[in-house]
Amino acid sequence: MMIKNRSSLKFIFLLVIVALNLGCDQVSKIIVRKNLVPYEQITVIKDHFILTKVENTGAFLSAGSNLPDFIRTLILTVLPVLVLAYGLWFIYSHKQLPALMQIGICFLIGGGIGNIYDRIAHGSVTDFMHMDFILFRTGIFNLADVSIMVGIALLLINNLMAAKAKKELEASDEELTTDQAQH
Template sequence: MAKCGMGRKVKFIVHRTCLIFSLLFTTVGCDQLTKQLVRDSLPLIGSLSYLNDSIRFQYARNPGGFLSLGAGFSEGVRFWVFNVAVSVFLAGLAWTLFHNRRTRAFTLVGLSLILGGGIGNLIDRFIFGSVTDFLIFGIGPIKTGIFNFADTAIVLGAALIFLANWKPKGILGAQCR
């Protein structure tokens, strides 16, 4: 009987780990691929606009954080805030993902997307000193800030965590066991 229970536990850990790594590799891979395509092509042609400028691809280097917050900080402060502090946060998030086995399924997916997006942007910061942004959405004069695939993963991950933990528990509140 104990052997059967142990087999289920190992199977659970393997499936959970595969899910986390699949999400991480997909998120980081798509993020880095799209950023490389932008770096290789958009600087040459400026910006591309579709559907009456509802979707715009425009190359930008962001030395700051979300919506360029902190872009005006000195280079040293940006390094400590956006490279070192973010690295520590992401390491803690990774530890939590792999060690907290009672995390709900959608929370697990959300945390994995946040970690993948954070890693994608961190790669840019360590290699280029800034993050490559390229997407703008809008309707008429109302536009989003410029962002990238990693930012989208982070926001989607945060939304999943919110929905999974929002009371009253709905279908997103199921436990991942």
């Protein structure tokens, strides 16, 4: 009974991470929709961080915005809903995944739900942040996109850590085998 309760609490914690990502995204978009007119620019940090409201009917950097409505809906709404549902099922059914991996997946799910909600409720995704780092400039994005990028980063870090641990284990096993062969 204790294990089941602990497992349930862990899943609830993961759902809270999803909800926080979704909530921050949606609150920020509500503020932007109410207070900025399309293409208005507000400088937050001189020439480096600018708020600019745009409505994106496509995916990342407007990819797919010129597709026919049916295809765009299928690719940018239906397919992602299925992938996000699978992601929730995956973290629920694979309880032994590393914590960093579970948290990364939750960031991806929270950000994904935020953008899909916009597509369904508003017909487009509200993007509003633009950064210029002198060496490179971002497109216009939102907090759901930030959640998705953080989720990807966490999954990459998890994979790098797992690969490093595997190499260390293999080196340790090889050393042990060599020591045993010498004795």
